[in-house]
Amino acid sequence: MKERQGYGQFCPIARASEILATRWTPLILRELHFGSTRYGDLRRGLPRISSAMLAQRLKELEQAGIVTVARAEGAGPAYGLSEAGAALFPVLEAMGRWAQAHARADMTKDDNLDPDLLMWNIRRRANCGHVPAGGHFVAMFQFLGVPVPRSRFWLLFTGDGVEICLRDPGHEVGLQVTAHIRTMTRIWLGHLPLDQAISSRDLLLEGSRQTIREFSDWFALSALADSCDADGPRS
Amino acid sequence: MKERQGYGQFCPIARASEILATRWTPLILRELHFGSTRYGDLRRGLPRISSAMLAQRLKELEQAGIVTVARAEGAGPAYGLSEAGAALFPVLEAMGRWAQAHARADMTKDDNLDPDLLMWNIRRRANCGHVPAGGHFVAMFQFLGVPVPRSRFWLLFTGDGVEICLRDPGHEVGLQVTAHIRTMTRIWLGHLPLDQAISSRDLLLEGSRQTIREFSDWFALSALADSCDADGPRS
DNA sequence: CGGAATCCGGATGGATACTG
DNA sequence: CAGTATCCATCCGGATTCCG
Numbered sequence: 001m002k003e004r005q006g007y008g009q010f011c012p013i014a015r016a017s018e019i020l021a022t023r024w025t026p027l028i029l030r031e032l033h034f035g036s037t038r039y040g041d042l043r044r045g046l047p048r049i050s051s052a053m054l055a056q057r058l059k060e061l062e063q064a065g066i067v068t069v070a071r072a073e074g075a076g077p078a079y080g081l082s083e084a085g086a087a088l089f090p091v092l093e094a095m096g097r098w099a100q101a102h103a104r105a106d107m108t109k110d111d112n113l114d115p116d117l118l119m120w121n122i123r124r125r126a127n128c129g130h131v132p133a134g135g136h137f138v139a140m141f142q143f144l145g146v147p148v149p150r151s152r153f154w155l156l157f158t159g160d161g162v163e164i165c166l167r168d169p170g171h172e173v174g175l176q177v178t179a180h181i182r183t184m185t186r187i188w189l190g191h192l193p194l195d196q197a198i199s200s201r202d203l204l205l206e207g208s209r210q211t212i213r214e215f216s217d218w219f220a221l222s223a224l225a226d227s228c229d230a231d232g233p234r235s
Numbered sequence: 236m237k238e239r240q241g242y243g244q245f246c247p248i249a250r251a252s253e254i255l256a257t258r259w260t261p262l263i264l265r266e267l268h269f270g271s272t273r274y275g276d277l278r279r280g281l282p283r284i285s286s287a288m289l290a291q292r293l294k295e296l297e298q299a300g301i302v303t304v305a306r307a308e309g310a311g312p313a314y315g316l317s318e319a320g321a322a323l324f325p326v327l328e329a330m331g332r333w334a335q336a337h338a339r340a341d342m343t344k345d346d347n348l349d350p351d352l353l354m355w356n357i358r359r360r361a362n363c364g365h366v367p368a369g370g371h372f373v374a375m376f377q378f379l380g381v382p383v384p385r386s387r388f389w390l391l392f393t394g395d396g397v398e399i400c401l402r403d404p405g406h407e408v409g410l411q412v413t414a415h416i417r418t419m420t421r422i423w424l425g426h427l428p429l430d431q432a433i434s435s436r437d438l439l440l441e442g443s444r445q446t447i448r449e450f451s452d453w454f455a456l457s458a459l460a461d462s463c464d465a466d467g468p469r470s
Numbered sequence: 471c472g473g474a475a476t477c478c479g480g481a482t483g484g485a486t487a488c489t490g
Numbered sequence: 491c492a493g494t495a496t497c498c499a500t501c502c503g504g505a506t507t508c509c510g
Contacts, residue, residue, distance in 0.1 A: 005481085005503090007262060008283045010347045010420050011356075012334035012459050013327050017261045020330060023483070026252045027242060039492050048243045050484050055493055076492055084337040091329040092248050095255060098326055099247035102319040112245045121246075185245050224247050240484090240500095258502075274473055285503050290474055311472060 004060070016091070019064060024049055026092060028057055029081070032067065033089055034124060034223065037078040044120055061085070093224075100226040104191060113181045115143050118188060119153045119164050126155065126162045127218040135159060139215075140173045144180040157218070175207035175215060190225030251326070254299060259284055261327060263292055264316070267302065268324050269359060269458065272313040279355055296320070328459075335461040339426060348416045350378050353423060354388045354399050361390065361397045362453040370394060374450075375408045379415040392453070410442035410450060425460030 004022070007014040020026055024046070031045040042054060058079060061067035066085035070078040081088075099107060106112075119141065131137055137157040144151075154165040154173070163169075179187075183202045186192040194216075197203035205212045242249040255261055259281070266280040277289060293314060296302035301320035305313040316323075334342060341347075354376065366372055372392040379386075389400040389408070398404075414422075418437045421427040429451075432438035440447045 006346065007259075007281075008346055008349065009262070009352060010342050010349070010424065011262075011265070011457075012331040012338070012342060012424070013265050014262055014347075015334040015338045015342050016330035021256055021258055021261050023256055024242075026256050027244070027246075027249055030246070030248050043492095046242075048484090050486090051493065052485090052495085053483065056483095084333075087337055088333055091326060091333055094326040094329045095251035096247040098323055099250040102322055103247070103250045107245050107247060107250050111241065111243055112249075114243065114245070117244060189245065189247070222246075275471090278473095283503090285505095286474065287476085287504090288502065291502095311474095 019061075019066065020088070020091060022057075024053055024057055025061070026095065028054070028061070029066070029085065029088055030092055032079060032081050032085070033092065037080060039076060039079070042079070045117070047114065047117060096224040097226070100190070100224070107189060108182055108185050108191070113145070113185055115146050115150050115153065115181055118181070118185055119155070121222065122188065122219070123155060123162050123164050125220040125223065126157070127220060128157055128162045129218075131157045131159060136171055138169060138171045138173050139175040139177065140168075141184070142176065142178045143184060144178070146181050175205065175211050177215075178204040178206070188222050188225065190221055190227055254296075254301065255323070255326060257292075259288055259292055260296070261330065263289070263296070264301070264320065264323055265327055267314060267316050267320070268327065272315060274311060274314070277314070280352070282349065282352060331459040332461070335425070335459070342424060343417055343420050343426070348380070348420055350381050350385050350388065350416055353416070353420055354390070356457065357423065357454070358390060358397050358399050360455040360458065361392070362455060363392055363397045366392045366394060371406055372410075373404060373406045373408050374410040374412065375403075376419070377411065377413045378419060379413075381416050410440065410446050412450075413439040413441070423457050423460065425456055425462055 004018065006018050009015075027046055027049075028042065031042050034045075036042050036045055039054070039058075042058075043049065043051070046054065058067060058069070062069055065082055066088070068080045068082050068085075070080070072078065122141075135158060139155045139157075141153045141155065142151060143153075152166075154167070154169050156163045156165055156169050156171070177184075179197065179202060183192065183197055187194055187197055187203065192202075194203070198205065205215060207215075241253050244250075262281055262284075263277065266277050269280075271277050271280055274289070274293075277293075278284065278286070281289065293302060293304070297304055300317055301323070303315045303317050303320075305315065307313065357376075370393060374390040374392075376388045376390065377386060378388075387401075389402070389404050391398045391400055391404050391406070412419075414432065414437060418427065418432055422429050422432055422438065427437075429438070433440065440450060442450075
């Protein structure tokens with residue numbers, strides 16, 4: 001593997017740029033930071049990366065001492081962040097803060113809306129400590145503004161965790177969430193307060209009064225959501 | 236100009252990466268942040284960028300609303316940062332901090348040592364309010380470890396500012412600074428305390444006792460220098 | 471001379487197919 | 491599941507040229 005050409009500068013920003021100012025790298029680090037460890041999970045959080053690119057970046061980052069790889073016997077490699085890699089998070093955080101403040105509209109443009117990716121992110125943040133005694137709970141998400149085959153997702157909470165299903169898993173649906181994909185994404189990002197979307201009828205919650213109240217116990221906004229004032233009820 | 240392909244993600248880090256995770260972009264923003272406005276000044280702070288690349292990036296950043304261009308009559312365009320561009324500085328700062336903490340050794344590897352670039356940076360930070368009554372002052376820097384034609388620089392302080400000369404400007408040299416290029420760079424970055432370099436004789440100051448004392452009045456470390464404990468007197 | 475535009479060869483990234 | 495291999499499109503670096 002040939003070393004990427006550097007900038008030839010002693011400046012610390014230049015050195016950091018040799019790692020971070022590279023296509024896909026910040027997003028790979030984001031995935032690792034938020035807990036993905038498997039190659040397949042990384043690909044799921046980065047749907048448009050090519051397999052070759054991901055493999056190449058992981059190798060580069062391992063060599064740079066940013067990413068660690070644990071190769072086990074029975075399972076595939078597990079990726080993680082070294083101390084130096086974990087220390088890059090403030091940079092990612094600053095990037096996220098900048099975009100939330102200065103590029104908000106771009107984030108939810110049509111090409112960036114992706115129900116699979118949104119569900120994958122929601123699943124990761126869903127608090128799975130809230131499974132009722134019965135052992136499982138199902139929340140169904142229904143999105144408007146997306147092709148039919150990608151419009152319905154079931155979140156299956158069990159004792160083991162939360163699973164995304166693309167077909168009805170068969171159990172009773174305890175809660176149904178209906179919204180336009182952009183509305184749901186804007187809520188997720190903190191651009192639109194949940195209660196405002198509910199009262200303006202842009203988001204529909206269906207289920208028992210109790211279940212709807214519990215919704216906020218397991219549904220957490222993106223870790224990068226910003227707590228802003230509402231900028232209007234319509235997207 | 237075709238729009239660079241994005242990541243197709245609503246995540247704010249992805250949006251920021253579309254701008255920052257691009258070769259040269261963080262360094263161009265660094266130059267603009269530290270006060271360069273002219274195309275030629277930018278090139279001087281980025282010696283290895285190609286002219287075409289710089290022109291392209293400036294145009295992209297202008298379109299993205301990050302960079303402003305003031306096209307005047309008599310002079311060439313003056314580049315600057317928009318509010319959104321200025322707001323990116325915390326990201327650059329976080330990158331710099333990370334490198335100072337986790338990639339210190341790489342920064343002063345041979346390929347990154349560049350006396351022209353170092354002098355250009357020193358000049359930008361030199362406090363030109365300290366010109367003696369006579370109207371000018373000359374400090375000569377002499378570096379070891381670099382080819383002869385790049386080894387001596389004169390900093391000419393006048394009422395107008397500070398100028399870098401590659402040949403003796405003729406005035407009396409009030410101060411002479413001699414050090415290995417790596418030593419000087421490490422001092423500049425805050426990796427090596429100035430007084431430690433002086434007492435270990437790795438840095439030589441020649442001039443009147445008064446002039447040497449005043450040195451610290453106009454010589455400022457890099458804005459990105461970190462205030463660290465010494466990690467040893469030798470590089 | 472500053473501020474680019476153009477052209478070209480090599481490096482990098484994306485899409486798809488294939489493998490253990 | 492976790493990658494390689496391959497091929498093609500785009501990007502980048504460097505030199506040259508252009509323009510005021």
